[in-house]
Amino acid sequence: MRTTGTYVNTTTLGEAVQAFVPHVLPPADPPLAADSYTATNHRAEMALARLGGVAGLVPSVDWLLYSAIRKEALLTSQIEGTQATLTDLFDDEAGQVLANTADVEEVTNYLRAFRLVRDNLRSEAGLPISVRLLCDAHRLLLDGARGAGKQPGELRRSQNWIGGARPGRAAFVPPPPDKVPELLADLERFIHDPAPLLPPLVRVALVHVQFETIHPFLDGNGRIGRLLIAALLEQWGLLPEPLVYLSGYLKQHQAEYYRRLSAVRTDGDWEGWVGFFLDGVETAATDAERGIVAMASLINADRKRLLAAPRVGAVALRLFELLPLMPRFTIEQARQKLDTTFPTATAAVKRLQELGMLSELTGQKKNRLFSYGAYVELLAGSL
Incomplete structure (x- = not known):
């Protein structure tokens, strides 16, 4: 069985725990099996290509971005328990007073963080995908009442854990805080490898798990990790615009999403995670393609009726x-x-x-x- 990291003994809140420190990417001993992803990767890439092709059905790509980015912001926040709806977002933008202001704020904060990352990546003077850029995005994500006390924009300085009311009952304990900067530096090097050996979508899948395993912030790791997926899809030329909202698939299959992440750490099952991720990309891209066709049909029919x-x-x-x-x-x-x-x-x-x-x-x-x-x-x- 492949090992994907090592356990180190540490103490938090007076309890002794074993924190998991992941190995650097890409997977090794053995390397990721190409026959485990070649066919699914091809299908996912073709689905993204078709999605990019139907974008021309509407007069303005801004129409598509408006809906796609808001769907992703909403769904990635709902995975974390936020209760806001799409109509809540529309009402907020229309200046309406809402009862669930804090929930809507979390979603709009994600929109701000996403725009920040995208603006940087599309500007020659902007930051590349990096720890600094992710920290800047995190600062916007946790802006407001719910982010107070959670070190917005800063790497964690204390030990965190996932699941369980206390560390000793945790489902997973990420690396100790002193390991986080080095692990993120290794992840940056993998992202910016000038001669990668793996296909872009497979690398996106690996990066997401590695980021979630490092869990570098006290809060907001899941949303920043899924934002990283969207950024890399565009940065690596898989989509001309962020038209796919993968969080919909991850929310629909949330239990399997978490189980696959865990299996990488406990069983070394990178292949299972990559297959799940690629299936998700194909499904999300196909759903987004159908959505664009439906949007174009509705708007074109209404425009025709209006002109007549x-x-x-x-x-x-x-x-x-x-x-x-x-x-x-x-x-x-x-x-x-x-x-x-x-x-x-x-x-x-x-x-x-x-x-x-x-x-x-x-x-x-x-x-x-x-x-x-x-x-x-x-x-x-x-x-």
């Missing part, structure tokens, strides 16, 4: 093209986006409402909230 309707002015047409980026909104938000007067924005909203594309949700005469209902239902139904 009487008394539809240029402002109403412009408003319709904004809806995929603001599926719930107030008239004031529409006015600002359209750069027009309040009465003109109101008239445009009213015309789309008359055509059944928009609905008003509050029943109020002031501070009304409008929704592109069919679009919201389509996105929410794909989760």
Whole structure:
């Protein structure tokens, strides 16, 4: 049986525990068996290629990014127990007052962290994927009340554990804090290896496990680790844009997700994890492809209906093209986006409402909230 690390004795909260220190990547003694991933890797790569190809079905890739990134932010947060919904996010962006503010804050913090990483990777002056960049993302992720006291943006300085009310009953004890910087440096070297021997998707799978095993932060490791997946998929040219939301697959198969991670450490089963991960990429990419086709069909049908309707002015047409980026909104938000007067924005909203594309949700005469209902239902139904 392959060993993937060593155990070291340490003490935390007065209890003696054995912390796991992973070996450097890639797997060795024996190396990862190529016949265990070649076919599944090919299928996953083809699914990603098809996904990249259908992006042209909509006029703006920003429409796709708006929904895909929010789905990933929501699902990766739900894996950690956050209760926010997609409509909560839309309502928050529309300026509505929500009861579950803390949950929504966690999701919006992930969006901020994701944008930070992506902006850096797409800028010549930006940071590469590195400990420093991940710490910067972590600082944004844990910004707010729930992150207080959890060292946002800093590598942990104390021993943590996973599962169990106390260390002695833990399901897994990550490396001692003094080992974390060196282990992350090794992981960086693997990520930036100029002559990698393994396919990119397989390397993404390995990096995710290694990061989760190191567990370098006091909190937020799972979300940063899954953010790292999305960043590497784009950085290594597997997708032109972050259009796949793998956290949906991981949430649906959450028990197996955790079991596969654990089996790497306890049984050396890298092959089982890589196969599970590649199946997930194929499934998530196929689901995202279907979602894009459905989105394009809905928007194209509504646009065709709008163009054929009487008394539809240029402002109403412009408003319709904004809806995929603001599926719930107030008239004031529409006015600002359209750069027009309040009465003109109101008239445009009213015309789309008359055509059944928009609905008003509050029943109020002031501070009304409008929704592109069919679009919201389509996105929410794909989760």
